[in-house]
Amino acid sequence: MNVLNFVQAFFSDGAHWHGYDGIPTRFLEHVRYAALALAIAAAIGLPVGLLTGHTGRGGNAIAFVANAARALPSFGLLVLAVLLIGFGLLPVMIPLVVLAVPPILVTTYEAVRTVDPAPVDAARGMGMRESRILFRVEVPVALPLILSGLRSAAIQIVSTATIAAYVSLGGLGRYIIDGLYQRNYEKVVGGATLVALLALVTLALFWAVGRLAVSPGVRRR
Incomplete structure (x- = not known):
């Protein structure tokens, strides 16, 4: 059988659409793992990236941390976390968050740093506070690039969250x-197709968010 036949056989089997091992259940589990990891990574990467980008300090440290985390x-992190913590959701979150923080952190920093300084200087000349300058002037202009970092992190998390199945959790990696293990390649191909x-x-969702959140003038630029 070729890949297309495997895909057709997997999705046409009614047993794959019901129960705890059904596609809807595994799909929602995978989304939950990915959304939680992305939320934690964003909570770490966005504030640090915004602050360092606005002040212009810490760029070298960010580059070092990002490169170290990517390496x-x-x-391997999952195995180490299981050995130190035990089984559960926390060991899965650790490698996913470590994977997602660098693109969010670096992209946010660069997005704020590359904002045209003219409106920033004008805002300071008007007496605006630094926090208002950041969120009212810099972030709206930098938002497309910030969203691209979040999108990159989300795609990496979705693709890597299959490792949850290695520690007896669910998600689409369970099929793979x-x-x-069962030498059921129909299930392997079906799981890989669902992840893709x-x-x-996820790409479509971030495209829609970008259309809604980014002002038309910034999009045209």
Whole structure:
């Protein structure tokens, strides 16, 4: 059988659409893992990136931390976290967050740093506070690039969250891990296809958010 036949056989099997191992259940589990990891990574990366980008300080430290984090293998971190903490959701979150923080942090920093200084200087000349300058002047202009960092992080999380299945959790990785163990390649291909579809849905979601959140003038630029 070729890949298309595997895909058709997987999605046409009614047993894959019901129960705790059904596609809706596994899909929602995967989304929950990815959304939680992205929220934690954004809570870390966005404030640090905005602050350092606005002040212009800490760029070298950000680059060092980002490069170091990118060099860490996600699966190796997962194994180490399980050995230190035990099984559960926390060991899965650690490598996913470590994977997602660098693109958010670096992109946010660069987005704020590359804002045209003219309106920033004008806002300071009007007596605006630094926090208002950041959120009223710099962030609206930098928002497209900030969203691109979040989008990149989200895609990486969606693709990597399959490792949750290695520690007996759910998600779409369950089909891949169980399929390999059972030599059921229909299930392996089906799980991989679902992960790819979820990545495409994530891209579409961020595109829609960008259309709604970014002002038309900034989009045209």
